[in-house]
Amino acid sequence: MSIRQIIRAIDLHSKKLSKESGLTGPQLILMRSIRELGDVTIKELSNKTNMSQATATAILDRLERNGYVIRVRSTTDKRKVHAQLTEEGRHLLAKAPLPLQQSFINKFQKLEEWEQSLLLSSVQRISAMMNAEDIDVAPMLEIGSITNAE
Amino acid sequence: MSIRQIIRAIDLHSKKLSKESGLTGPQLILMRSIRELGDVTIKELSNKTNMSQATATAILDRLERNGYVIRVRSTTDKRKVHAQLTEEGRHLLAKAPLPLQQSFINKFQKLEEWEQSLLLSSVQRISAMMNAEDIDVAPMLEIGSITNAE
DNA sequence: TACAAAATATTCGTCTACGAATTAATTTTG
């Protein structure tokens, strides 16, 4: 139930974002990845952002339709397609807000350091337990700050 | 990133479920709620399951189309519509698996009691921080077992 | 070299999810 509420909160925020800045959460994540990785293929993008290629293609369709991204077919390997930010996309991205609610970030940052670490490692641990099919449960110890992560 | 991985793991499991048992995660959740609440309205269902009425209507459409649920218009208040499980739906539900991966449940149950509590309260706390717009952060202390919850 | 296998992106069908608009019924209020 709690996880579903988190999913919903993120989704609702994404839709609010979309009204205010013209970009949804997933679109924002994809564009940030393109900016970070440079001249990147769809495959690399979908790996990096943890979504299927089909989903990345669909989101890129919309970004391209709106003029924020262009596709360029690779010349060395014609199977590959590279995504690039347009000037407009780069500009929009620069002033777009974060894919998490500001009020959540504020609250999180007000917590003690050890509390932040605890919450983060709990989520990472649940993720690991859900994604590793067979591997035994092991504590997750790598911990960073929510704001400089990603 | 970790939260997105959790969301994805739940979604992938839901689609696997759907192939095996004919019901997706959300459909399962809705049907369990109907069984639990009895002769329940769409509004009550959407509150209980934390989804919008529009979403509940869409999921019920599919459940009704497949013959697992029927809609009955209320006689005392004709705005309301009650959802009921059919015999087939009740039967299917009885043998349907849980909306979480069994391997996750196994791993979770192998953890120490205090670790289970810690993970659960962490998730609940994040949910509270994301959903309460203005309220200050307060520790969440109510903790139950993952299996008898819901 | 030729042909099978693998890789890459896209398309298609389906489901979840939402807000806004709409329709119908009930309750409140002037």
Place this chain on the structure above:
DNA sequence: CAAAATTAATTCGTAGACGAATATTTTGTA
């Protein structure tokens, strides 16, 4: 009591998400 406000459900349009199927290209091997 009639108009206004509220409530309940549905419809519509849009976005995200996936697997399977498909088209094209590259790679590996017989």
